Structure formats: structure tokens, C-alpha cells
Amino acid sequence: MTTPSSVADQGAKPATTATATAGGYSLAGRLAAEGLGTFLLVLAGLGIALFNGASSNFPVGIGFGLALVAGIIAFGHMSGGHFNPAVTLGAAIVGRIKWIDALWYAITQVVSAALASVVLFSVLKVLPAITAGNGQLTTATLFNSLANGYDTHSPNGVVLAGAFLIEAVVTAVFVAVFLAATSPRVNNVLAPVGIGLAFAVLLTVALPLTNGSLNPARSTAVVFFADGWATEQLWLFWVAPLVGAAIAAVTFRVFTPAAPVAAVVPDAGVDDEDEDEDDDEVAVVAAVAPAAALPQPVPAANDAQDFFDKPETGRG
Structure with a gap:
């Protein structure tokens, strides 16, 4: 069964890669x-x-x-x-x-x-x-x-x-x-x-x-x-x-205001048969709530580069 925690983990991998390559360069x-x-x-x-x-x-x-x-x-x-x-x-x-x-x-x-x-x-x-x-x-x-x-x-x-x-x-x-x-x-x-x-x-x-x-x-x-x-x-x-x-x-x-940090809540979506191994799992709120309803964090690294890499549609 796919849990909210695993969804959050899967979603985090591309962001980590993007940060490591600094916008692709x-x-x-x-x-x-x-x-x-x-x-x-x-x-x-x-x-x-x-x-x-x-x-x-x-x-x-x-x-x-x-x-x-x-x-x-x-x-x-x-x-x-x-x-x-x-x-x-x-x-x-x-x-x-x-x-x-x-x-x-x-x-x-x-x-x-x-x-x-x-x-x-x-x-x-x-x-x-x-x-x-x-x-x-x-x-x-x-x-x-x-x-x-x-x-x-x-x-x-x-x-x-x-x-x-x-x-x-x-x-x-x-x-x-x-x-x-x-x-x-x-x-x-x-x-x-x-x-x-x-x-x-x-x-x-x-x-x-x-x-x-x-x-x-x-x-x-x-x-x-x-x-x-x-x-x-x-x-x-x-x-x-x-x-x-x-x-x-x-x-x-x-x-400068710090970037908002996503809150974590206990993972309540785990089957009874997996309870023993997943007792300590947590789910990121962003994985179970609509993205628009949450504050969007600002990337912590390479802010200047992120500015120059903004898509044209985001520049108004």
C-alpha cells in the first residue's frame, strides 16, 4: 500500500536533485x-x-x-x-x-x-x-x-x-x-x-x-x-x-523572513498489518493537503540563480 509518507518521499527526490545541480548547471x-x-x-x-x-x-x-x-x-x-x-x-x-x-x-x-x-x-x-x-x-x-x-x-x-x-x-x-x-x-x-x-x-x-x-x-x-x-x-x-x-x-x-517549514503529522493511513514497521513514520502535510492551501517555501540554496531561471510566465 502506498502511504502518504512514501508519496512525500517520492516527491522530495526531484527537488533534491534540482538543488544539487543548481538549476541544471x-x-x-x-x-x-x-x-x-x-x-x-x-x-x-x-x-x-x-x-x-x-x-x-x-x-x-x-x-x-x-x-x-x-x-x-x-x-x-x-x-x-x-x-x-x-x-x-x-x-x-x-x-x-x-x-x-x-x-x-x-x-x-x-x-x-x-x-x-x-x-x-x-x-x-x-x-x-x-x-x-x-x-x-x-x-x-x-x-x-x-x-x-x-x-x-x-x-x-x-x-x-x-x-x-x-x-x-x-x-x-x-x-x-x-x-x-x-x-x-x-x-x-x-x-x-x-x-x-x-x-x-x-x-x-x-x-x-x-x-x-x-x-x-x-x-x-x-x-x-x-x-x-x-x-x-x-x-x-x-x-x-x-x-x-x-x-x-x-x-x-x-x-528577511525565513522560508516557511512544512509541518508534520502522524501517519494515520497505515494498514494494521504494517503497523509494527510503520509506527514511527510521519507524513508531510503537503503530501495529503492541496498545494494551494499551504504556504509555499522559498528554496534555500542558489536564490540568485533561481531568480534568473524563473519561467517567462512567472514574470508577469
Whole structure:
């Protein structure tokens, strides 16, 4: 005889499989998406700053923001569209990604950002102004202009405490925007645009103070080709964004309602002849009651990815 308990068990198996595959994409597929998105973000953002810079009226912050919008639209449905170790930390804290997967995400993001930096370095090495030894123009001086720093290496001489504060605060706000915009409770197709605009605005705030990080992978990518001081000060542009992301994620988790948990009741639908072996069985209410009459739980893992994977009919 099929009991309500066995029905519930059978219904749980597909959900478990879906969670394990994260919307149908393997870990390798998600890492590839994260790598491509991070590469796009760093190549576009640093490329605009490097090759346009002060000679262009196109703001660097807007360039980073537009690249982030494009990356999330293109790859967000696969990986969640983090492209930033700070965002990945926030997602892990709120339970949207497994911690071991978060570690692989961060490694992929750093490696991809470094590859983007290698491409920019390679282009610089063939520029006539550099190959001809024009004045003091070298690849190191150009990458110094991209590196994040404080004290004498801050664009406006901001001290360590001020640099830490601004990086932590703007990253916290950005991670909060990301978590809120990609929540499964939000049915908003403009989430990539909102996230990108938030990043552009917050980066513009930080640029005159620390050269604008908000992303440890972006900060790390530059130090390989800059002078030694960039490596010495890199720690701050890991610690401050990660602290800000952790604060935002913990706050988000505290003030976001938890997903409703299905109640359980004793299984009363067991034949007398099976009573001895099934005394301890329980049935999930969802298995014996109409689905519409029950609160629908929100998936606990990969919320951002679930947002991007919503069917068209669910977007109104």
C-alpha cells in the first residue's frame, strides 16, 4: 500500500536533485560562467580606465556598471552573476551557495580577473609610447594608476582608517542591493540594471578616495604588474570588502523572513498489518493537503540563480 509518507518521499527526490545541480548547471558550468563574467567586468572596467582615463569624458564607474549589467544578463542564469568574492561571501552567508562552491567561485574570479589584467598588460607592451621609452611612461606606472591604495597612494591622500571605512561601507551597500534584487520574493526583470547602477554609483564614490575596489578580485588583478606598494596594501582591499559583505549578509538574513517549514503529522493511513514497521513514520502535510492551501517555501540554496531561471510566465 502506498502511504502518504512514501508519496512525500517520492516527491522530495526531484527537488533534491534540482538543488544539487543548481538549476541544471554543473559546478564546472557555473565556474565557467563566473570566469567569463569576471573577465568581462575587469577587462572592460580597467580597460576604460587605462586607455581612456582622464582624456575621456566617459566615467570609469559607468563603464564598470554597464559591464556588470551585461555580465549578469549573459551569465547570471548559470552562476548567479557574482563576479566578485565579496558578493559570493554574502551569498554563502545567507545560504544561497554552498561554502565549498563559494571557495571555488572566489578562486575562479581571481584567476579570471588576473587573465584580464594579462591581456591589458600585453596590449600595453606593444604601445609605441611605451616601447619607445617615452619619458617615464611604463607598464608599471600605468598599472599603478589602476591599483587601489591609501595614504600616499590614495588619489586624495586618504589614510588607512578612512580607506577601510569607505570600502567596507560601499561594498556592504552593494552586496545588500544584490541580495535584495535577486531574492526569489522579488519578481523584477530589472534586477541586473539595478545591480549595475548601484555598482556604478558606489564605485564613483570610492574612486577619488581609494581608486575604487568593492571587488577583491579586481584589486588583486592589478598588483601583478604594478609596483611593490600595491601588493603591500592589497590586504585592505580584501579585508574591507569582505567585512562589508559579511555585515550586509548577516543583516539581510536577520531581517528577511525565513522560508516557511512544512509541518508534520502522524501517519494515520497505515494498514494494521504494517503497523509494527510503520509506527514511527510521519507524513508531510503537503503530501495529503492541496498545494494551494499551504504556504509555499522559498528554496534555500542558489536564490540568485533561481531568480534568473524563473519561467517567462512567472514574470508577469
